[in-house]
Amino acid sequence: MTAATAFVFPGQGSQFPGMGHELARLGPRARALALRAEDITKVPVAELMTCADAETLADPEIAQVLVLVWSLAALERLREAGWRPSAVAGHSLGEYTALVACGSLDQDTALSLVACRGRAMAAAARGRPGGMAAIVGLSAQAVRALCRQATAGTDVAVVANWNSPRQLVVAGTVPAIERVVDAATGAGALRARRLPVGGAYHSPLMNAAHERLGDRLAGVPLDAPRIPFVSSATGRQVTDIDAYRGDLLAQVISPVRWSDAMRSLGELGADTYVEAGPGRVLGGLGREMARGARHLTTWEALRRAAPADALPGPDGGVRPVVTDLEQRTTT
Known part of the structure; x- marks a missing residue:
C-alpha cells in the first residue's frame, strides 16, 4: 500500500x-x-x-x-x-x-x-482513587523499573500509556505515582509531572x-x-x-x-x-x-x-x- x-x-x-x-x-x-x-x-x-x-x-x-x-x-x-x-x-x-x-x-x-x-x-x-503522570525523556525500561520500585503494599504504579518512545504515562495510587515522579526527576527525565485526571486509568x-x-x-x-x-x-x-x-x-x-x-x-x-x-x-x-x-x-x-x-x-x-x-x- x-x-x-x-x-x-x-x-x-x-x-x-x-x-x-x-x-x-x-x-x-x-x-x-x-x-x-x-x-x-x-x-x-x-x-x-x-x-x-x-x-x-x-x-x-x-x-x-x-x-x-x-x-x-x-x-x-x-x-x-x-x-x-x-x-x-x-x-x-x-x-x-x-x-x-x-x-x-x-x-x-x-x-x-x-x-x-x-x-x-x-x-x-x-472506589479506588489514583492518579497518572507523564514521564518524558527516560527509556521504557527505566520507567518500568521506577514503577516496580514505587510499588509496595497497597500502593501500585504501572505504565499505562506507551504514547511514544519519549513519552510514557504511569498510573496507580497517588503515593506511588508521586514516588515515580520524584524518582524520574532525579534520574534525569526531561519532564515528570502529575496529570490533571480523576483516576488511574489503564491500571489495576x-x-x-x-x-x-x-x-x-x-x-x-x-x-x-x-x-x-x-x-x-x-x-x-x-x-x-x-x-x-x-x-x-x-x-x-x-x-x-x-x-x-x-x-x-x-x-x-x-x-x-x-x-x-x-x-x-x-x-x-x-x-x-x-x-x-x-x-x-x-x-x-x-x-x-x-x-x-x-x-x-x-x-x-x-x-x-x-x-x-x-x-x-x-x-
Missing part, C-alpha cells in the same frame, strides 16, 4: 472548554449528532461542550461522551469532504470511533457503550470498571472491519474480530500501546495521518514517530479536502509541534 491516509482518533484528555463552538463549525449534521447523543447517553452534550469548565470536563462520565461525539462529527464531515481513510486507529477511548470508522460498530451503539464505559471508570476511580485500579463492562460488551455485535483497523490495546491490526472483543474489554486495565499502533499503521503504508477529533494531541506524538509523514488536524484536512485518490500535496501549513506537556498527553 502506498500513499495511504490513516485516520487517528484521540482519547480522553483532548477535551477542552468551549469545544462546542468548534463542533458547530462542523455543520448541521454535527449538531444533530449531539442531540441524538443526548437522548442515548443522557449527558447534556451541547450545554457541557459550550459551558463546562476544565474541571467538569475532566470527569470521565462527561469527557468520554463529549470526545466521542466530537470525533464522530469530525469523521462524518471529513467523509463529506471526500476523505477516505485506508486505515484507522484510536487512542484508548478513540478506539470506539475507529470501530465506527471501519464499519465494525454503528454510531448509536458506540455512544451507548462509551457512556457505560465512562460511568464505569468514574465509579472505579471513586480500574478492575471494577472491567467487571462492569464485561456483560455490556458481551452482547454487542461487532462486524469484521471493512478497512484495516489497528487496535491501541494490542498495537496490531485486528484480523479476528471475535478474539478482539476480549482486547476491547481489557483495554480499561491494560496499557495503551500507541507507539506500537503507529508502527503498525506505518507498516500498512500510511504517509498521511488525519487526527479526526478535537485538538492535536496525536499529531504531536505522531511527528515524533513518523517524521516523514504528513500530520493534519481535522481543520487542516478540511482545508485540504481531497478524495483518497487525490491526496493533498506537500504544501505545508501544518502547525508546529506543540510542546506543552498537557496538550500532548492523552489518557
